[in-house]
Amino acid sequence: MGKALVIGAGGVAAVAIHKCVQNSEVFEEICIASRTKSKCDELKAKLDGGKTKITTAQVDANNVEELIALINEVKPDIVMNLALPYQDLTIMDACLATKTNYMDTANYEPEDTAKFEYKWQWDYRERFEQAGITALLGSGFDPGVTGVFSAYALKHYFDEIEYIDILDCNGGDHGYPFATNFNPEINIREVSANGRYWENGEWIETKPMEIKRTYDFAEVGEKDMYLLYHEELESLAQNIPGLKRIRFFMTFGQSYLMHLKALENVGMTSIEPIEYEGKQIIPLQFLKAVLPDPASLGPRTVGKTNIGCIFKGKKDGQDKTYYVYNICDHQECYKEVGSQAISYTTGVPAMIGAAMVMTGKWNKPGVYNVEEFNPDPFMEELNKWGLPWVEDFNPVLVDTLPEDTKKPELVR
Structure with missing residues (x-):
């Protein structure tokens, strides 16, 4: 079906990558990239051998040019931003420059101000629309x-x-x-x-x-x-x-x-x-x-x-x-998946959100929060991938x- 570039190798990323590998029909290939490549290599070593082809790379998510170069090399269908919220805008800039779909689990916050809001990311709406690509914001649990x-x-x-x-x-x-x-x-x-x-x-x-x-x-x-x-x-x-x-x-x-x-x-x-x-x-x-x-x-x-x-x-x-x-x-x-439930409840919806975009179920140019799409296919996937609802x-x-x-x- 397609290829995802996962940026980040922490607890949430590890869960999302496990789930991408389980969902190999959608995620035929994934590249795991982080500032510390050894963390990416550890995850690859754990999960190699299945149907999903896994590669790794080193990238500084604060550096737009590095991100652009990596995206151009990997040519993913979507960039899954599972790094820090401080890095949302640089990754969105790189996705715009390369016309690549984007998703994250938490909204942008500046490193030097204890303030988080969607304004900065919503400001990208027209540019993503004109580029013909989708940005899916906040596909974790809450938000998500x-x-x-x-x-x-x-x-x-x-x-x-x-x-x-x-x-x-x-x-x-x-x-x-x-x-x-x-x-x-x-x-x-x-x-x-x-x-x-x-x-x-x-x-x-x-x-x-x-x-x-x-x-x-x-x-x-x-x-x-x-x-x-x-x-x-x-x-x-x-x-x-x-x-x-x-x-x-x-x-x-x-x-x-x-x-x-x-x-x-x-x-x-x-x-x-x-x-x-x-x-x-x-x-x-x-x-x-x-x-x-x-x-x-x-x-x-x-x-x-x-x-x-x-x-x-x-x-x-x-x-x-x-x-x-x-x-x-x-x-x-x-x-x-070798992780506690806080990472699990964020990592599973991250995989599902990326899959929604990659399969075209949630795919329209612009910047959107999850509630702006049809909830039914996502709700079905929650039951399928480990987060059943009551x-x-x-x-x-x-x-x-x-x-x-x-x-x-x-x-x-």
């Missing part, structure tokens, strides 16, 4: 599957969706007092920022961790969850007509929050450079270097994740509620839960 869930709910169960709550629960335990399940730098920037949600056409800002609820998650149990800002809120607020409010909640344990508060208090989560022994260092990048690598958590993480969306709206004039979610087992993921037509709504006033003091 949560957007597909929203499009599916609207298509099949609602005339209009008024309220969406996205609930991201990780019930896993890795045994460390403090570690992050994905890139520590991105994770800590996300969690320590102010919360935001969209209501009645405007953004409402909250202090970090200010809004807390306790939710009883299927197969995980009761967990404390906190309102955060997450990028899919921005695109779904635009792409789901008639929406009155959309929020995002993520679960955190007390140990994680205590450690994060202490690290914030001593300045270790700062992205402002400081001078140390004549060198400029960024505290958060130093912290990332001393924390456990998320890719190393797989063998020691037990428990499950439960991520999904609760919808409230109208169908045939009647009030309707609907909850669709996926449950993923950390140990099962590790047995299958439906609940009478869910407990977040607004019916008592407000929790014992909030951690996680304010800068």
Whole structure:
């Protein structure tokens, strides 16, 4: 069917590459490229021998000319950007220059500002349209599957969706007092920022961790969850007509929050450079270097994740509620692909999104978020490739839960 160039060789990339190899009918060839070629070679050594032909390359994803040269050499049908969000724009520039389809799992954020939004990537819309190529943004789980869930709910169960709550629960335990399940730098920037949600056409800002609820998650149990800002809120607020409010909640344990508060208090989560022994260092990048690598958590993480969306709206004039979610087992993921469920739940949809573009099911020139395409084939693929979904037509709504006033003091 075709060839993909995968940029990145971390935890999410490893899962996506495993899945590309399993889906060899679509991915006949893949080239794995990263700044550290030895990581790419390790993945190739693990996965060689199947029907998918695997090659590797070294590339600096911050360097547009290097990227262009590699794309021209490999001639892929799609570039799968599984590197860092800081590199989205250079990779998009290289795809434009070579007229190659593009996909990623997270929106662009500048390295020197703790801010992520779609504006920078949406600015490429006309150029991708004129070049006749597709850019698929945010094909991970959240963003990604949560957007597909929203499009599916609207298509099949609602005339209009008024309220969406996205609930991201990780019930896993890795045994460390403090570690992050994905890139520590991105994770800590996300969690320590102010919360935001969209209501009645405007953004409402909250202090970090200010809004807390306790939710009883299927197969995980009761967990404390906190309102955060997450990028899919921005695109779904635009792409789901008639929406009155959309929020995002993520679960955190007390140990994680205590450690994060202490690290914030001593300045270790700062992205402002400081001078140390004549060198400029960024505290958060130093912290990332001393924390456990998320890719190393797989063998020691037990428990499950439960991520999904609760919808409230109208169908045939009647009030309707609907909850669709996926449950993923950390140990099962590790047995299958050598990775914990956080990487798995992002890597599988990355492969599916790329396959949607490569097979022409999701293929129109321009820059799009996942919810702008037909959700049905993607939903089918989720069941096929390891992320089966569950439906609940009478869910407990977040607004019916008592407000929790014992909030951690996680304010800068």
